[in-house]
Structures are given as structure tokens and as C-alpha cells.
Amino acid sequence: MALLRSIATVGGFTMISRLLGFARDILIAATLGAGPVADAFFVAFKLPNFFRRLFAEGAFNAAFVPLFTRQMSEGGRDAARGFAEEVLSVLVVTLVFFVTALQVAMPWVMYGFAPGFADDPYRFGLAVQLAQVTFPYLLFISLVSQLGGVLNALGRFAAAAATPIILNLCLIAAILGLSPFLETPGHALAWGVAAAGAAQFIWLMVACHRADFRIRLLRPRLTPRVKRLLILMLPGVIGAGVVQINLLIDVVIASLLPSGSVSFLYYADRVNQLPLGVIGVAVGTALLPLLSRQIRAGEEAAAATSMNRALEFALLLTLPAAAALMVMPDLIVSVLFERGEFGAGETAATSAALAAYALGLPAYVLIKVLAPGYFAREDTATPVKVAAFCVAINLVLNLALMGPLQHVGIALATAISAWINAGLLALFLLRRGNFEIDSRLRRAVPRTLLASVAMAGALWLAQDTLGGFAATNVLLAVFVLVALVVLGLVVFAGAAVGFGAARISDIKRLLDRSPG
Secondary structure, three states: OHHHHHHHHHHHHHHHHHHHHHHHHHHHHHHHOOOHHHHHHHHHHHHHHHHHHHHHHHHHHHHHHHHHHHHHHHHHHHHHHHHHHHHHHHHHHHHHHHHHHHHHOHHHHHHHHOHHHHHOHHHHHHHHHHHHHHOOHHHHHHHHHHHHHHHHHOOOOHHHHHHHHHHHHHHHHHHHHOHHHOOOHHHHHHHHHHHHHHHHHHHHHHHHHHOOOOOOOOOOOOOHHHHHHHHHHHHHHHHOOHHHHHHHHHHHHHOOOOOOHHHHHHHHHHHHHHHHHHHHHHHHHHHHHHHHHHHHOOOHHHHHHHHHHHHHHHHHHHHHHHHHHHHOHHHHHHHHHOOOOOOHHHHHHHHHHHHHHHHOHHHHHHHHHHOHHHHOOOOOHHHHHHHHHHHHHHHHHHHHHHHHHOHHHHHHHHHHHHHHHHHHHHHHHHHHOOOOOOHHHHHHHHHHHHHHHHHHHHHHHHHHHHHHHHOOOHHHHHHHHHHHHHHHHHHHHHHHHHHOOOOHHHHHHHHOOOOO
């Protein structure tokens, strides 16, 4: 159960971060709404985050963690430290040049990232200005990704999992403390993003020092180990970041739709990211170092068992979350965001996108669980082939659905392409013999699905009964949402145990933190 305890550690800190993120987004929605300033900030915020998730969290970690684990197992901590220092030195120089170049070229970059803004000079100019402020965040957060990978490989998950909390605290402080002194609240948020990157880097440097794993900055050299890392990263740039590429396509196409479309997708994705971050990211983060160690030791049977339990655990939490988001998106969006500049029209548009995103939520999580099966074997080529195919499908579906469904079609296209991506990753693992679905997983998945359907039915009936109360008063709406969440948890837990999707003994072992 060590895997599940690691998942619980990462997921717990991620849950705290997501709750603070909701507080942050509630403030942003009330202050900015879904107008041109909000659109400009969200694009400026997504730009460094796109590169972060694509390179730093995606391709970099997928290549770095297995290689670092190999150095640790073959040469001990000194060899692993030397490898980490070599990588850090090359990474710093590369990032400084890359960030500086893109800041200078930001007006041209924005034409490619949000071409629809070009027809609105104010929104376009503001997006360029805010992006130039936020982009140094990429430098610090990429270094944070490496330090986090080191700590995860050492079995220390808490510090890295807590770093997003710092980002949310900085943004909340910026919108509350800096907004009165700057041109717009968007400028305050942009400076908050830049400050958060530096704070997160300092936090993990201290964490590495406490773990007795100090990393020095050396003269950058392309050593054989660094070259091997770059070779593994190259195809993984797309393979590990297909969801981010799809989201980038969403932003580009949404910028061509009426004003507010970028914001509707942002708010919907933020809600959808709660279960994705808590479950998918946590499982993937904990699973990769474990699989790397097991495969390095020749323990293929143990690696297959780890994959099965990770899939079982992820689906046990993800399927009911997706069902709940699809059953009551209006109430969720209304309670979280409908205040100030965010009105009923924005709620309706955002909730429709949320329901579409939620349809693909299990697939997003499956990708996070299945991808380590390739990365742990130092195979980043196969995911890139799957990714390229799925990106093409997403683009075609976006263009086909954006006309009749507007921004909702963009969210739906992303969900469909995610399911295709997850299905192909699973298929190729099975064909290679790198993964085999065991009897326990075969038994658990349909039962989890039945329990989720039972919960969705109970929520639908309860929402139909209590919906009138939620519409009369904000406090009543909050009470109704909390009551429905509790009801959903109780019904799903009872149905999961009753149908045999979960066993109480497993939950007790998960909570048992004694050795072994």
C-alpha cells in the first residue's frame, strides 16, 4: 500500500492547492468577470504554463526521473547528485535564453497563440503586456520541476506537492493587495505569477537542503548523461503533453469566437482540474518512480500489479467525480463564480463547457496513469506517435464543432481526443506484454461504473427537489451544493461497497501508515 500512501500524500497537498485555487478564481471571477481583461490575463497565464506542462512537467520529468533513478541505483547518491547538477546547469542557461527571446518576440508570439485578439487592439496589447510580465515564471517553475523530480525520486513527495499552494497564495495576495495600485487587476495578477515562481524555487531549494541533497550550479556541459536526457525528452515533448497541446488548440480557436469564450473555457477547466489534479497528477507522480525502480530490478510482475492498482484507485475516484460534474454543472459554477462581474449568462456558458470537459475526465486521468508505463521503460517515442494522431483528431473536431456548439464544441473535442489517446496507450501496452489487466481490475471497473451511475441518479433526483431553494439565496445555494456533495459521497461509498467495487479492508490498509 506504499503506492497508495504516496498518492494520498500528493493528492492531499494538491487538494489544499485546488481549494485555494478556487478561492483565487472566485476573486478573479468577481473582479474581472469574463471580459477583455480576463481574456488577456488568462492567455498571458496560459502561455508560460503551457510550456511548463509540456516541457517541465511532461517531457522533462518523464525522461529525468527514470534516468535519475538509474543513477541512484547504480552509483548511489553522489552519482545521482552529479547528474542532477549537470542537468540543472544546462537547464538554467537554456531557459534564460528561451525566456528572454520569447519576451522580446511576444507581440509575434501572441499572433500565433491568440490570433482572434488581433481584431481587438486593446485586448491584444494587454495580452502582450501581461504575458511579458508572467513569462519569467517559466524559468523558475522549470527549475522547480527538476527539484521536485529529485525529491520524488528520493521518496519525498510532500514538498513538491505543496508548491502550487504558494502560487495560489501569491495570486490571492496580488489581487487583494496590488490591484488598487496598478492599471488593472490583470496587471496585479501578472506580477503575482512572476513572484510565485521565485518563491516556489526557493521553497524547493530549502527542501533539497533539508533532504541532504544539495545541488550546485556548475559550468554547463553536454555530457553523455545530459545528451541521453535530451534524446528521451525530444519525442516526449508531445507525447507527455498531448492534453496541453489540445488545450492550446482550444485557446487559439476560442480566441476566434465571441469575447468571453476563452474565459468560459478557463473557468470550466479550473473546476475540471480539481479531480484531475488531485487524482491524475498524484497517481502519475507517485507511480513513475515506483515503476522505474521495479523495472530496473527486473520485477515485471510487481510493475504490472502497481499499474493495475493505480488504475483501480484512479477510476474509483474519477468516475464518480465525472458523473457529479456532468449531473450538476450549473449549481457548481453558480456557487463558485456567480457574483460581481460574473452573471447568470456567464454561469450558463461555463457550466455547458464544464459538462463537456467532465465527459473526458476519466480519460485525462487514465493518460496520467498509463504514460508512466512507457516512461519508466525510457520509451518516449510511442506516446509521441499516439499524441500526434490525437492532436490531429482534436483539431479536426474543434473545427467541426466550433460552429454549431461554439466554445462547448471545443471542450467536447478535447474530451473525445483524450479518450482516443488513453485507449491507444492502453492497447499498445497490452500488445507489448508490458501490462496485463488482472482479475481484480476487471471485477472492480464495471462495479465502480455501476456505483457512479447510482450516485448520479441520486444527485439528479435530489437536485431536482432542492434546485428551487438554491435559486432563491446565495447561502441556500451553498448549503444545497454541500448537501448534494455529502449525499453523493454517502451514496457512492455505500454503492461501491455494496457492488464490490471497493473493500473496507483496503481502505484500512491505506490509512495504516505503519511500516510494510
